[in-house]
Amino acid sequence: MENQVLYIALGDSLTKGVGASAHERSFTASFFHGIKQTKDCRYINLGKSGRSSGELLQLLTDSKICDLLKRATHVTITIGGNDMIRAYQNNFNLSGIIRTIRTLKQNLEYILQSITDLNPDTHIFLMGLYNPGTSDHKLYKVATQLIRRINRIYEGTATQFGVNIIIPMDSFLNKPYLLADEVHPNDQGYKIITDLFLGNQRLQYLLPTKDDRV
Known part of the structure; x- marks a missing residue:
């Protein structure tokens, strides 16, 4: 691992740490604590509540953000939840x-292509979605099936670009005690997400690099 980490956190309210009792309890702050090597390491959180995947893509056209990403050693991405929430609020029709x-x-x-074009050497971690609902919700089964399908898309896209994938679905399924509200994790929930990211971080050094893959 590089001695001088520059970690850029991209995404939505999960990246921002909504639901945590303090920012230090968020998964991004905890992940940084787990990967930093020296006092010179840096962490920049660009999370924004309510951000959709299209809005994150737009952020990546900002020249200042691009300059940061060119120097980043680690990038985490949480995105997609707001896309699905908006679709649900739009009457949850099948075509929508x-x-x-x-x-x-x-x-x-496009997001992964943009980042890998800017910096092919950075370690990218993409997180999939989880179902925050409980089993007594009328759409629980449908939502669970739908999110599993979406997570397969995340996995396929991560494989396509050779990035790390974190799927939190089973860790949160029908576990409302991990949530601070109807959607966001509490401190315990963020600890689980942190462990998923750090577990993936350790495993990546046992995997072949992009250049070694056939």
Whole structure:
């Protein structure tokens, strides 16, 4: 691992740390604590509540953000939840959901392409979605099936670009005690997400590099 880490956190309210009792309890702050090597390491959180995948893609056109990403050693991405929330609020019709999933997949590809073009050597970590609902919700089964399908898209896209993938679905499934509200993790929930990211971080050094893969 590099001695001088520059970690850029991209995403939505999960990246911002909404639901944590303090920012130090968020997964991004905890992840940085787990990977930093010296006092010179830096961490920049660019999370924004309510951000969609299209809005994150737009952020990546900012020249200042691009300059940061060119120097980043680690990048984490949490995105897509707001895309699905908006689709749900839009009457949850099938055609709208399908359009949203297609757009999300396309945006994920553009996001990862943009970052890897800027910096092919950075370690990118993409997190999939989880179902914050409980089993007594009328749409619980449908939502669970839908999110699993979406997470397969995340996995396929991550493989396509050779980036690390974190899927929190099973860790949160029907576990409301991990949530601070209807959607966001509490401190315990963020600890679980941190462990998923750090576990993936350790595993990546046992995997072949992009140049070694056939």
